[in-house]
Amino acid sequence: MPVDLVNALVLLANFVVVPAIAYGSQIALGALGVTLVYGILRFANFSHGDLMAFGTMVVILATWQLQSRGVSLGLLPTALLALPAGAAATIIVSLAADRTVFRFYRLKRSAPMVMSIASVGVMFVLNGVVRIIIGPDDRSFSDGARYLINAREFRSLTGLEEGLSVRVSQALTVAVAVVAVSALFWFLQRTRAGKAMRAYSDNEDLALLSGVEPDRVVRMTWIIAASLAATAGTLYGLDKSFQPFTYLQLLLPMFAAAIVGGIGQPLGAIAGGFLVAFSEIALTYPYRKFLRYLLPEELHPDGLAQLLSTDYKLSVSFVILVVVLLWRPTGLFRGRIA
Amino acid sequence: MRRSLLASAALAMMASAAHADMKVGVLMGFTGPIESLVPNIVAAAELAMKEATESGAFLGGKKVIPVRGDSTCVDAAAAQAAAERLITSDRVAAIMGADCSGVSIAVANNVAVPNGVVMVSPTATSPAITTLNDRGYFFRTCPSDARQGEVLAMVVTARGIKEIAVTYTNNDYGKGLADSFSNAFEAAGGKVALSAAHEDGKADYAAEVGALAATGVEHLAVFGYVDKGGKGIIQASLDAGAFDRFILADGMVGESLIQAIGEALDGSVATAPGSDSPNAKKFIAAAEKAGIKGDSPFAGEGYDAAALIILAAQAAGSTDRAAIQSKILEVSNAPGERIGPAELGKALELLAAGKAINYQGATDVELNGVGDSSSPYKEYEVREGKFTVVRIH
Numbered sequence: 253m254p255v256d257l258v259n260a261l262v263l264l265a266n267f268v269v270v271p272a273i274a275y276g277s278q279i280a281l282g283a284l285g286v287t288l289v290y291g292i293l294r295f296a297n298f299s300h301g302d303l304m305a306f307g308t309m310v311v312i313l314a315t316w317q318l319q320s321r322g323v324s325l326g327l328l329p330t331a332l333l334a335l336p337a338g339a340a341a342t343i344i345v346s347l348a349a350d351r352t353v354f355r356f357y358r359l360k361r362s363a364p365m366v367m368s369i370a371s372v373g374v375m376f377v378l379n380g381v382v383r384i385i386i387g388p389d390d391r392s393f394s395d396g397a398r399y400l401i402n403a404r405e406f407r408s409l410t411g412l413e414e415g416l417s418v419r420v421s422q423a424l425t426v427a428v429a430v431v432a433v434s435a436l437f438w439f440l441q442r443t444r445a446g447k448a449m450r451a452y453s454d455n456e457d458l459a460l461l462s463g464v465e466p467d468r469v470v471r472m473t474w475i476i477a478a479s480l481a482a483t484a485g486t487l488y489g490l491d492k493s494f495q496p497f498t499y500l501q502l503l504l505p506m507f508a509a510a511i512v513g514g515i516g517q518p519l520g521a522i523a524g525g526f527l528v529a530f531s532e533i534a535l536t537y538p539y540r541k542f543l544r545y546l547l548p549e550e551l552h553p554d555g556l557a558q559l560l561s562t563d564y565k566l567s568v569s570f571v572i573l574v575v576v577l578l579w580r581p582t583g584l585f586r587g588r589i590a
Numbered sequence: 591m592r593r594s595l596l597a598s599a600a601l602a603m604m605a606s607a608a609h610a611d612m613k614v615g616v617l618m619g620f621t622g623p624i625e626s627l628v629p630n631i632v633a634a635a636e637l638a639m640k641e642a643t644e645s646g647a648f649l650g651g652k653k654v655i656p657v658r659g660d661s662t663c664v665d666a667a668a669a670q671a672a673a674e675r676l677i678t679s680d681r682v683a684a685i686m687g688a689d690c691s692g693v694s695i696a697v698a699n700n701v702a703v704p705n706g707v708v709m710v711s712p713t714a715t716s717p718a719i720t721t722l723n724d725r726g727y728f729f730r731t732c733p734s735d736a737r738q739g740e741v742l743a744m745v746v747t748a749r750g751i752k753e754i755a756v757t758y759t760n761n762d763y764g765k766g767l768a769d770s771f772s773n774a775f776e777a778a779g780g781k782v783a784l785s786a787a788h789e790d791g792k793a794d795y796a797a798e799v800g801a802l803a804a805t806g807v808e809h810l811a812v813f814g815y816v817d818k819g820g821k822g823i824i825q826a827s828l829d830a831g832a833f834d835r836f837i838l839a840d841g842m843v844g845e846s847l848i849q850a851i852g853e854a855l856d857g858s859v860a861t862a863p864g865s866d867s868p869n870a871k872k873f874i875a876a877a878e879k880a881g882i883k884g885d886s887p888f889a890g891e892g893y894d895a896a897a898l899i900i901l902a903a904q905a906a907g908s909t910d911r912a913a914i915q916s917k918i919l920e921v922s923n924a925p926g927e928r929i930g931p932a933e934l935g936k937a938l939e940l941l942a943a944g945k946a947i948n949y950q951g952a953t954d955v956e957l958n959g960v961g962d963s964s965s966p967y968k969e970y971e972v973r974e975g976k977f978t979v980v981r982i983h
Contacts, residue, residue, distance in 0.1 A: 266830060267800045275794075390791075390817070392850070403831020415831035492793035493822070536797050538804035556784070556804055562797040563789075 255412070260545035262414040266403070272526075272533045274422035274491055277429035280525025281484035282502060283509035284436065284518055285477040291453045291516030292473045293358070295367035298503065299349070300481060302378035305499035306345055307482025308489045309386045311338035312393045319395065327397040327420065329490055338486060342478040349374050350474055358470075375500075382496045391494045396420060421491040432483055433522060436476065440518070445472055453516065501566065505532070508569035512576050514583025523584060532568045535559045611653035612909040614639060614899055615676035617687030617697065617709075619663030623790070623815055624689060624713075631712055631892035632658070633882045634952075635686050638896040638934060645935030647942060649909070654900055661688040666696035673701040683909040684708040684899045686892070691716030691762040698728045708915045710898055712891035715840070715863075716766040720960055729918055729961035731894040731953060733863055735763070738839060739770025741967045741983045742811070742861050743778055746837055749859070751809050753781045754837065755802045757823055759814040760787040767813045767839055783807045790818040795826040803832035811837040816844035821851075828854050843887065848975055855972040862887060865954065865966040865982050873931035873952030890931075890952030891963075897934060897951055898922055904941045922957045924948045 282304060289297040314334035324330050353374055357367045399405075400423050403415025440446040445468070451459040452469045460466060485499060492498075509528045513520020538556035547553075560568070576583060616635060618628045639654040648654060657680045659672035669688055676682045685707060688694040694714035702709045703724050710729045711719075717736035722728055746754065756772060758764030764787065772782045783805035788798050802810060810833040814820025820842050827833040828851070838860035848855065864870065870890060877884030877893075884890065899914065901921040906913035921937075926946030929937040937947050949955055953965045969981040 267796075267803070271796050398829075404834075407831075417829060417831050419829060488793070495791065495793060497791075498793040533797065536801075538801050540804045541806055542804075544806075556801060558801060558804075562786075562801055565797055 256545045259412055259414045260542050262406075262412055262416050263542055263545070266414065266416045268530075268533050268537050270416070270418055270422060272530045274425045275533065276526035276529030277425045278484055278488045278491065278525075279502070279505050279509050279529050280522040281429055281432060281480050281487070282506040283513070283521035283525050284433070285480040285484070286506055287510040287513070287515055287518060287521040288473055288480075289477050290510065292449055292469065293354070293367075295354075295364040295371065296507070297477075298368060298371045299375035299378055300477070300506065301499045301501075301503040302375045302382065302496075303342060303346060303478060303481040304485030304488070304502065305382050305496050306378050306485075307338045307342035307478070308485035308494055308499070309338075309382050309496075310341040311335055311482065311486045312386065312391055312489070312494060314338065315393045325396060328424070329394050329396045329421070331393055331486055331490055332424075335483065335486055339479045339482040342482040343475050345378070346474045346478040346481075347471065349378075350470065355470075379496065379500065386496070388496055391489075393494065394421060394490050419491070421487070425487045425491055428483060428487060432480065433518075436480075436518065439476075445469075449473065504566060504573075505529075505569040508573040508576075512572060512583055514585040517583065517585040520583055520585035528569050528572060531572060532565050535568055536562045536565050610909070611655050612649070612900075612903060613655050613657050613680055613682045614896065615659055615673070615680065615682035615685035615687065616656045617659045617661050617669070617673055617676060617685050617689075619689045619693075620658070620660045622661075622663035622665075622690075623818060624663050626817070627713075627887055628689065630883050630886040630889045631689075632656075633880075634877060634884070634889040634893040635712070635896035637877065637880050637882060638893045638900065641932065641934045642897075642900045642938060645938055647935055647938035648900065648904060649907070652909075656686075656896075657682055659687075661690070661693050661697070663690040663693060666693050669693035669697050670701050673697045677701060677705050677707050682707070683903060683911060684710070684914050686710055686712070686895045686899060689713045691719060691766070694728075695719065695722060695762065698722060698724055703727045706911050706915070708899065708902075708911065708918065710895040710918070712895040713888045716762040717770055718762055718766055720962055724961070726961070727915055729895075729898065729957060731891040731898065731951075731955055731963050731965075732888065733965050733967070734962050735767040735839075736770045737964065738861060738863075738967060739767055739772075740774040741969075742771050742837065742839060743774035743780070744983065745859060745861060745969050746775060746809075746811075747778045747780060751780070751837075753783055753807045754809045754811055755783050755805050755807050755833075756785040756811045756813070757788050757798065757802055758785070758812075759819055759841070760789055763841065764813050768811075771811065771813070771839075788814065788819045788823055790815060792819065792822065795819065795822040796830065799823060799826040799830055799832050803827075803830065809833065809835050809837060811839075812842055813839045815841045816847045821847055824851060824855075840887065843970060843977055848972070848977070853975045856974065858972045860970040860972075860977065861967045861983070862970065863891070863953070863965060864968040866968075866979070867954055867966075869930045869950050869954055870952060876932040884952070893931060894949075894951035894953055894955050898949060898955070900934065901929075901937055901941065901947065901949055904938050905947075919957055919959075919961070921947055922949050922955050 311334045314337040315331045400418040403417040407415045448464045505528050509524035510521050513524030538558035540557045636656050642648045643653045659676045661669040691714045694711050715735045758768035812820050836858040840862035843860050843862045874884035902914045902917035905917040926948040929949045931952045967983045968979050970977040971980050
């Protein structure tokens, strides 16, 4: 392969592919939680973003505790050790929210919209709790090695002009996402509880008649959604940075991902997550340098060759949402939890 | 009943006005994005007030009393409410503040100037303030970023950098500095490949850095805040291997940047107001005696802002708001005897005797006709993980 082509591909990998895969995994994990709650409990849970912030906050506090006692995982971030604590706290909070808020509406068989509005209330409360406990500021909790490969090392290793950097947090995000998703699918397909959840999602009344215990299904759903939320939030915080209000902003891409994939569809949520992440990053990346490697001199672009200014990054998921709802309202994958 | 109440209230007011001490508003961002910088600036300003009071020479033995208000640095409505309270309820003679450029402009336009109250800001550096329609009531002891842009352009050109990408925080401060730098740099023959704003408080700046990196230049100028987006931009640049040499302005000179990034910053350059003149050293020593970090950013400017208000009142012989305004330029500039920091007692006595003074203070204050200071800048280079002063401009 000509050197220019390799340089162009490395450039694209460094600025688009690697960041989008990591970001896509984070969105996918969040969207999975949203989609499960929608598929089984039948409402759009707007408090999911702040559930993520809450879980991450507990992980941060536990990480600080561990760090102050000198515990570390060497090259890996200590936050991994604290993750179970964060997940447990998030499970408790979401079960408490269900018991105090959502159960009331569920027993009354309220319309999904009513429950969604109630979840907005839960969102505000959680948001306030997080700010009271840890404050609104930027918190850093990553430690261990920062890079798997750093751009400078890559350049001197390969002799290429362009560098490729892969952070430990990015690799970790993908690895954890793969493990979490496989475990979830195994659970839904193979275990009795998972089958009960799918049955309940398919047809509530039929499931009840066949002896599925509704309280158990609801509890399992919250436990899974909360664990996913804490995991996704922690990975996002490790990879980027933790500020309570950024999790509220994640709500839009997560819902876009869930809806694009077909809401209620776990596989769709994952596909949607990557679609949203790649669109956000690829549409706002300026291709000037990339094109300069590939095109002959006289065709070199003068401008940045950027489709959208980076300021519009968040609006990309909004556009995807509108387009999907107009042309394929059921999403890419149709049906209920498969 | 009502009449007697009114009468006694009026009497009380007259009584307090008769041998009233002078109240000076201290309108700074005790909360908000520069809350870590403000305590030292305020302590320095209150040090000047204490010095004047203790000299016993201020208007025949009156006291100077600080009254604090929170400008929040970013919330113009909150800052205006605080200023309103200082002016109408506390009846301050003048205001030391506000701090950030945006709120300072808002307070000046909507509260202080319409009420005829002098503001002396130690930290509002936006070039937009130079052309503010302030009827001569707004002064600042910090230099305008119009000058910092020129100094930075000179520093960058002197290092042989021909082409540069610029990113700035999306507000009055960032935009003003980026514009003045770009103009000066291009006038000196340089080329600004891209000048793009960034928003503070994002979790991730990879996309912004991607756009800046697509220009293919080696150096990135970051005009932002050290605890906010500026740090995020630098971190993301290093992560992606996009840039490793940075040009920084005063908002980025802080220990927290070094703590977060470490030695990867080595070789980056920065500018911030300050000098190593004898007066600056004298101020640092005097501040240290009072338990204040005198070399922290804008502490000297804070001391000078308060001192100018006090000296102008002394020169006018009254704490009347308009009288103070008429004397600020007179006491800050030549002719007259030069007054350094910690010499307020001497200056007050000279003024009382009818002699002219030229206040130099901690930062060698020299105000031009529109109330801007032209004090010097320090050029820093990061060496072995430390901001080291290499030159004074």
